Amino acid sequence: MPSYTAPTKDMQFVLHDVLNISASGIPGYDELDRDFTAAVLEEAGKLSSEVLHPLNVVGDTEGCRLENGVVYTPSGFKDAFEQMKDGGWPGLDMPEDFGGQALPYLMSTAVGEMFSASNQAFTMYQGLTHGAASAILAHGSDAQKQTYLPNMVSCKWTGTMNLTEPHCGTDLGLMRTKAEPQADGSYKITGQKIFISAGDHDMAENIVHLVLAKIVGGPEGIKGVSLFIVPKVMVNDDGSLGERNAVSVGKIEEKMGIHGNSTCVMNYDGATGFLLGQEHKGMRAMFTMMNEARLGVGMQGLAQAEAAYQNAVIYAKDRLQGRDVTGVKNPDGPADPLIVHPDIRRSLMDQKSFTEGARAFILWGATLIDQAHRAEDKDADGLISLLTPVIKGFLTDQGYDMTVQAQQVYGGHGYIEEWGMSQYTRDARIAMIYEGANGVQALDLVGRKLATDGGKHVMAFFDLVKSFCKESAGADEAYDRDFIEPLKTASKDLQAAGMYFMQNGMKNPNNALAGSYDFMHMFGHVCLGLMWARMAKAARAALDGGTSDPDFYSAKLTTGRYYMARRLPATALHLARIQSGADPVMSLDAELF
Amino acid sequence: MPSYTAPTKDMQFVLHDVLNISASGIPGYDELDRDFTAAVLEEAGKLSSEVLHPLNVVGDTEGCRLENGVVYTPSGFKDAFEQMKDGGWPGLDMPEDFGGQALPYLMSTAVGEMFSASNQAFTMYQGLTHGAASAILAHGSDAQKQTYLPNMVSCKWTGTMNLTEPHCGTDLGLMRTKAEPQADGSYKITGQKIFISAGDHDMAENIVHLVLAKIVGGPEGIKGVSLFIVPKVMVNDDGSLGERNAVSVGKIEEKMGIHGNSTCVMNYDGATGFLLGQEHKGMRAMFTMMNEARLGVGMQGLAQAEAAYQNAVIYAKDRLQGRDVTGVKNPDGPADPLIVHPDIRRSLMDQKSFTEGARAFILWGATLIDQAHRAEDKDADGLISLLTPVIKGFLTDQGYDMTVQAQQVYGGHGYIEEWGMSQYTRDARIAMIYEGANGVQALDLVGRKLATDGGKHVMAFFDLVKSFCKESAGADEAYDRDFIEPLKTASKDLQAAGMYFMQNGMKNPNNALAGSYDFMHMFGHVCLGLMWARMAKAARAALDGGTSDPDFYSAKLTTGRYYMARRLPATALHLARIQSGADPVMSLDAELF
Structure with missing residues (x-):
């Protein structure tokens, strides 16, 4: 089985030696001294390597299953999710008003790398929740915030993002899911959504679906799309849970990887939904948090590469095969370790120079987001908007290539599932696709952001x-x-x-x-x-x-x-x-x- | 489900317009006129698209299973194997003396691309048999040839190649499997071999294992390695089948792909083996056919890329998403097809220009092999020996990248197994590893072949x-x-x-x-x-x-x-x-x- 060591030392180097964060003047960064960040990173690293990482292979092997309309996560996920919640990690950068810790986005990015590297499929449950909560935070009414956010910040309830339909992904103007206004101000949502990560599972009391749909009679195409809150279980006025809403899981998709996450087909059959933000401004509401979400996916490219690289190094030092052409290095053994061979080193250096460079890039990007949000700095916002497609597209493409290289170091052992290296490749593959396929990132960069x-x-x-x-x-x-x-x-x-x-x-x-x-x-x-x-x-x-x-x-x-x-x-x-x-x-x- | 169309027209172009084979003077090529090659290619293409291709997803989904020591192949494989045998395809380039058709290697390469593209896991059963039969043909005694070859050429019996052990792959000098000489001239073979493709299955009456082992008391390291024939079922003097030999399947490996092929751990517990070729010259015997085997693996890189590309094109023409920025192309539809978008075309052109170039390269390489063998041309032999690691390493790396690009054209649909694009990526991955990992190919090229x-x-x-x-x-x-x-x-x-x-x-x-x-x-x-x-x-x-x-x-x-x-x-x-x-x-x- 692979191992995972949290790269906290390297993170500390980037945060302090390179970015010098506590002296940067970014609001909220003055408390981020070396000791403080070390404490946070060490704690998250411990959770990652001791709790999440051992479940990574379990999640891949068992996958999720749908039985009588109920989705079950792999063994151990539920307990680990409780520990994640107990540690307060899901609300790390969420406002204190809703139970969060109000730390900068920078810290949740650093912590997120470790969670993702140790168990990408698991981490998506809280990742999607974070995205949905952020949208409610930005666009919800006070009542909506009070109703949903405290439970979402704690991950007592989780969240999802429902965009894709069978015939439309990138081009959401083609969407068919419809929203019919009701006398009480709510809407009846009807349609099918696909590829819904964490669409259903057994780890939360309720799931808050954010669903894009077209209000009947509204404008054609993308201009007629609105965003709705559709809870799995209706929430009573007193905050208690009421009846099941008319939303159900059609099936769980069989995927190349991230088997531990339930990617669902979701059916909305006249489900009750509540408008989030303005009518017909659904795209804007959904994409408010796009820079963060895409930076988060870029981070996943780095994370899988880092985990795979660590194991490639271990194997290259351990596996004896052939001799150093410049002179025997392990005279007492039957052969020298793989790491003496120049082409193995070439591969490891590709990986190492990528992951360390990518980590600095991601963390720098996170400081720009904090500067943009916390200091309302338009220049920082413009710069990170420009860099976002680069972070997402470049880091996930390269991250994937690095998992392939790490797998290659193992030779035939990299191809069999027993050693766990195939999983890194299979799990990393999705990051090039979701949250806007990388070709769409390139289009966003050149067709929009440059100008x-x-x-x-x-x-x-x-x-x-x-x-x-x-x-x-x-x-x-x-x-x-x-x-x-x-x-x-x-x-x-x-x-x-x-x-x-x-x-x-x-x-x-x-x-x-x-x-x-x-x-x-x-x-x-x-x-x-x-x-x-x-x-x-x-x-x-x-x-x-x-x-x-x-x-x-x-x-x-x-x-x-x-x-x-x-x-x-x-x-x-x-x-x-x-x-x-x-x-x-x-x-x-x-x-x- | 994906589709597959045999690229016979493009093959004809390469064979005749580019390589002008029938006028090339290579022995045996004069009969390869356009009509003849067309007839062979069309027939193989039909078998590929109508019989093998529909079983590709079946093989991936079902995989092989081991029950009470017996390996069962996926549904339909057995029938398809009978059709393959009935058509005489396994013996296409084998000598007529043993029931083959004695066509040039060039033809089996062209045909092999289609078999591999339509079903890589299936095609390996006969591919390994071909390799084992070639070694017996080159190094076996007349009695060994008579005993094994007729049934192997027809694939009534199949073959395997047993090199790798848990602790050694590239560096075979570390091998531990031992061969103890017996009074009757046979050997008792004891040891464990891993990653044995087609190691056991239910499609043949017997399996002829070629096993590398060290004769007890022989030289240390690679110089003490010999090659043995170890039949699964002993063959009586009259050619009938006798008792089971002491060889068994330890387990079937769980792999990233090629699930339809049984990759076995093989246990030899004092199994009876017969020396093939000379004592301590096992590596030479095993690698006689190395150029062909490696060219064959390079061809697999092309084959998976071609199959994936064909489906990417179909999807790009069919899927409507977004509009051509230079002007609407499908005014009657809700959107334009993907293929109008420059970055989708960039990807398709990468793929198309690779597969067509690779096909020419492979077929040219095959003509060099025929020239080397049939005309005993040392220059052709030297050139193809130089090009072999390039064909293997470059075409499998690039072929894999192209399957990833083809998968990417599908967006999220490329990541779920339903569309079959993940399988091309997962199946193509192995070709970078087996038959000498690509780093070893690079070492062979620069460390040996250049000089x-x-x-x-x-x-x-x-x-x-x-x-x-x-x-x-x-x-x-x-x-x-x-x-x-x-x-x-x-x-x-x-x-x-x-x-x-x-x-x-x-x-x-x-x-x-x-x-x-x-x-x-x-x-x-x-x-x-x-x-x-x-x-x-x-x-x-x-x-x-x-x-x-x-x-x-x-x-x-x-x-x-x-x-x-x-x-x-x-x-x-x-x-x-x-x-x-x-x-x-x-x-x-x-x-x-």
């Missing part, structure tokens, strides 16, 4: 890279050569791609859209390059300052150099692909595929 | 590219620009990488080995670039000649241009990674991972 506010935010990103290079260069020749110069080169590639879109996207938008996926990836590489340059700078400072842990900081420099030398040059390839324009992509007649 | 015969074969490859460019350039400006120039650039990158290895690998072999994986991939790209340049030349000739099917040939040119513009530039990235040398890969202490 937002006249391109102000992408210019701000380039300025940020430029300023960083300017203020960091000149002190250390090796650092300049290994970090600053590659970052400049990669950033120039990204600018050249943006320029290409500007010059050629006007006459034919397909010149931009045909390169959108490459742009998303090159943007991701530049962000990780920036993160590595920042981490290397922090590591240098620690080493210069006579740290008591020189190994840790030296390893940062070594790992960063790998990323800059071996991963970052991908920007040139993406640029070449982008500059080949729309023609190679679009010129084949559809009939000839 | 074979003083580098003669890699020089021959470069000469071949050069000659092709020289004789093909100058007739058509657009062709030169779109195909010849990119091919030259990519080939130069590959040469520069080889040069880097020569100059730096001497002082430290890790400078070469740390770049081996990149070299394998850049070599693969150059090969596919060469294939596309050849295919484009053939397509141009057909168009100039006034073909009656201009759409087909125009599509070839368009698809080829995509490969050259969008895929081939990857060589520059691989070169940059290689030229960064061993230092970024090797300098982190093993303890610091």
Whole structure:
């Protein structure tokens, strides 16, 4: 069975050495000193490795089952969920008024990585609840907040998000689920929703479904979509639970992975629903929390890669196979460990340099969200809106690739389920798809975000890279050569791609859209390059300052150099692909595929 | 459920328009005219799409089961296997003396792609038999050939290959299975073998296990390994079946995919075995057919990618979602089909340009094998030995990536098992691992094959590219620009990488080995670039000649241009990674991972 160790030390490095959070001036961050964050991370790490992780394989093997309309979660999930609730983790960043702890989003992101890495399927139950509660918090009436939030913040009740229907996913304007107004102000909701994560289960007393539907007689298409609260069990005026609502589980989907989460077909048969937010503004309400939700999915890409990487390292050190070509390393054994072989190291360095870079990127992104929300900083909001599709698309694609690489280190043992490496690959696969498939992220980035506010935010990103290079260069020749110069080169590639879109996207938008996926990836590489340059700078400072842990900081420099030398040059390839324009992509007649 | 259409038209194009096989002078190819190959391919295609393909999902869903020591295959497999045998397909390229049809390896490769694409797990039963029969053919005594081959060529009996043990895979010198010589000249084989594909099942009267083991008292390590024939049921002198041998199935492994194939733990408890070939020369005997076996696995990468691609195209044309940004394409429908969107096309073009290029590469490789064997051509043998790890490693990695891309086209529907796209990804994953994990292929390429015969074969490859460019350039400006120039650039990158290895690998072999994986991939790209340049030349000739099917040939040119513009530039990235040398890969202490 795989193991999992919470990477709290690396998180502390990012939070304090790199992001210097307690001195950042972001509202609520002043209390986030090293001791405080260490205490939170250690506690969450313990829950992750001791409680959630051992259930990861159980969830994969047993899956969920539907019996007489009731969904049962895998053995042990219910107990673990109680422990999760007892620890107050689901409400970590929720308002104190509703029972939350009001910590910054940054902390729930760091903690979330560990929960996700140790058990992605399990963590989704509270993840969806968090999303639904956030929407009620942002758009609900006071009465709705009072009715639902205290129980959702504690996860006594869980939540779901109901968007997709059999014939529509990305294009929600095609939706058919309808809402008929009733005399008492409620609505009757009728229709079928699919792919509903945590759609039903046996771990909560009630489930609060947020459902997109079209009010009968309203505008056509996406402009006629509204959002509704549809509780599984009706809530009486005194807060007690009443009758079952007319919502039921059609079936549980058989999936490639995340078997421990019940992905349901949900049938609404004239179920009672309550409008959340304004009529016909359902999309806006649903997507208020989109940046957080997508950053959260990007984090899952990192999380699965991290868990898989840890196990690949253990196996590479343990498994004896072949000899080091430069000289025997394990003379007393029958062979040397896998880790002596250059191609195994190449794979492990790919993984390590990705996960550490991605962690810094995610946590930096979380600080931008806190700055945007807590300080109402429009620049931070613009920047994180720009980076969100990059975080989601790039980190889940790369995270998946890293789970495949980790699995590969195991050879044939990676393919059989016994060792657990296949599960990381299968579980990581979903993150490239849900919360907007990665192609849609690329479209969002290039078709929308680049041009937002006249391109102000992408210019701000380039300025940020430029300023960083300017203020960091000149002190250390090796650092300049290994970090600053590659970052400049990669950033120039990204600018050249943006320029290409500007010059050629006007006459034919397909010149931009045909390169959108490459742009998303090159943007991701530049962000990780920036993160590595920042981490290397922090590591240098620690080493210069006579740290008591020189190994840790030296390893940062070594790992960063790998990323800059071996991963970052991908920007040139993406640029070449982008500059080949729309023609190679679009010129084949559809009939000839 | 997915569908599958045999790509016979494209195969005919490669065989005749591109490779011009019937005029190639390769022994046995003169009878391979268009009509003959069409008849064979159509018949195999029919069996694939009508019989094997419908059982693909069945095999995945049911899997194999072990009951009281007996392995049962999924519903329908047994009947299908009878049809396969009735058609004489397992013996297509086997000698007539043993009941085969003695067709070139080329034909069994083309046919094999269709079998593998329609049902990989099923096809492995005969694939392993073919491998075992080939080893007996090459190394068996006349008596052994007479005893086993007629029934193996017909697949009345099937075969297996037993190499891996729990603690050793790549490094077979660590093997523990022992062979004790008996007075009658036989051996008692004792040990456990794992990952034995088609290890046991209910479709054959007998199973002929080829087992690697160490003769007691022989040399240490890999030099003491011998190969044995261990029949499941003993064969009497008159050819009738006798007693059960002391070999049994320990368990069936739970795997990520290829569930329809029984991957067994095999226990040999003093089983009677017969030496195949010479004492202590087991590795040589086992690997005689290595080029073919590895080319066959490379073909599986292509096959799964082709099947997945076909379904991605169907879905992209069928699924309505969003509108073409350049203008509505389906005004009578609620939305346009997915295929109007540039990023969906980018993905489909990645897939299409890969599968068609890979098919040409595989079939060209098969002609080299025929030339090497049938004409005893040492140059052809050297060239295909060089290309074998490229075919295996590059095509299975890329093939897997393409199944992931095809799955992605389906969005959420790609993640649930109902649509069958997850299976292609899960089934394709194994090809990167078995028959030598792809990292081992890269090691074989850079650590061994490049330097074979003083580098003669890699020089021959470069000469071949050069000659092709020289004789093909100058007739058509657009062709030169779109195909010849990119091919030259990519080939130069590959040469520069080889040069880097020569100059730096001497002082430290890790400078070469740390770049081996990149070299394998850049070599693969150059090969596919060469294939596309050849295919484009053939397509141009057909168009100039006034073909009656201009759409087909125009599509070839368009698809080829995509490969050259969008895929081939990857060589520059691989070169940059290689030229960064061993230092970024090797300098982190093993303890610091």
